[in-house]
Amino acid sequence: MKILVVGLGPTSIGFLYRYKELSLKETLLNDNELVIIEKNNKPGGLSSSITIDEYSFDIGVHLFASHYEYFTKILEKYEKMGLMKRKIRKSLIFYDNKLIPYPFQSNIHLLDKYKALLMLDSMKKSSNIKFGDNINLKQWAIEKFGYEIYRSFFEPQNEKSWGIPLNNIGSYWLSNRIPKPDVEEIEKKINHGEKDGTQTNWGPNNEFFIPSTGRCGDFWSKLVENLSLDINYNTYCGFYVPDVIGVSCSIFHGNTCLNDHFDMVVSSAPLHEVILEIQSPKNLKNPFSNLDNHLRYNFLCNTIVVIKGDVPEKFKDVTWIYLPNNDYIFYRLSIVTNYSHDTSPPGTFLINLEASYNNSFLDNIKIIESNAKRILMDLELTFDLSNIIRIIIQNPYPLNYPIPTLERNTVLNDIIPYLESQNIYSRGRFGMYKYEVGNMDHCFMQGVELCDRLFNSGTEYTIHDPEFVNSGQMKLDDD
Secondary structure, eight states: OOEEEEOOSHHHHHHHHHHHHHHTTOTTOOGGGEEEEESSSSSOGGGOEEEETTEEEESSOOOBOOSBHHHHHHHHHHHHTTSEEEEEOOEEEEETTEEEESOGGGOGGGSOHHHHHHHHHHHHHGGGOOOOSSOBHHHHHHHHHOHHHIIIIIHHHHHHHHSSOGGGBBSTTOTTSSOOOOHHHHHHHHHHTOOOOOOOOOSTTSEEEEESSSOHHHHHHHHHHHHTOOEEESEEEEEEEEETTEEEEEEEETTEEEEEEESEEEEOSOHHHHHHHBOOGGGOOOTTTTGGGGSOEEEEEEEEEEEESOOOGGGTTOOEEEOOOTTOSOSEEEEGGGTOGGGSOTTEEEEEEEEEEOSGGGGOHHHHHHHHHHHHHHHTSOSOGGGEEEEEEOSSOOEEEEOOBTTHHHHHHHHHHHHHHTTEEEOSTTTTOOGGGOSHHHHHHHHHHHHHHHHHOOOOHHHHOHHHHTTSOBOOTTO
């Protein structure tokens, strides 16, 4: 069987990793049957890292949390080799000129007492609010936290992250991602005037892995290197023409184009692009050519700030800070140097600011730079703008979030089976478009599980049951 693997991000790497494992057991599997192409000059996809002069950073800040025993074992193997280390999450929210521990709803007692009591009263009343089934994200948040927390934090933070109104986003994907606050405990803290915040250990990324040196893209590069496979970099697939026995593909490298036939295609390319590249035989119309309009996504304005000096003491162990203030175009700030100290020269530290590309402000470099400087001064990450050595704005803007719109699942339920009937298997963050299973561990395991399904009678839990996957550690059927 001849297989074309399109893209070399975590999903395709997971597929190839499992393929190599199974090839040790099954003589029918042969590396020579694989043709692997990647449009960039290195592996990792959106999880790759970038080096500009002396500065290294991810496309947004990445970390390795795991919902799967299989993936955790790989991380632990690299940890024993000294290539990975563990870190505890410390995330904050900059609200009302105060740094408040995440999650916001568990720490409203740190706000002005009038605001805290207003939010508490609204939270209590939310137990009587029921919007019914199939509710949108706005309705879900009001039901769970009350209108005041929704209006003050949840809406501004999330509309900046997603880039579209929350009533256009579904709530079906949330599962146990956001903890419900203990109302009685919060009321007690407000009444007693407690000033300590609660940094909960909730969530799979409370403790996570990061590379001992460098950034996350280095892990994927090492993993690919150890697979010892032939990779065609700077190469992409332009057209897919399905037929009764496989798929004919046009593969482009530089100015050359090769037309070849494959028994199947495993793609982690963005689904909205793959749909447009399908060419039906005999010039028949692609039945899904207009459905890409229903797959919503945004882009990332990834901005790196290099600052002279050391990370201020109060931020020494901080991982990231949420920025709900509508005066800021960025939704999150991460202190890259707190992940890896070798990402910039000694005597400097790196800040990563993320904004969803959804408005004209992000076309204006001066606005981006001035907003970044304002945030750094407001947070007191620097007291002197002359300490800012450099601001790097990644361009072109990479893809950021596949948005879980109200109609997403209806669209996917049509597109994915159709593609598979044409021997095209689309998986990954943007290949499957399921944000709730779009982290690096999920994407890697989408590839592993697809390979296991195709060659080992396995089950694809991740794409079919995200809630189950996100509830705990997963095992492959034969492990």
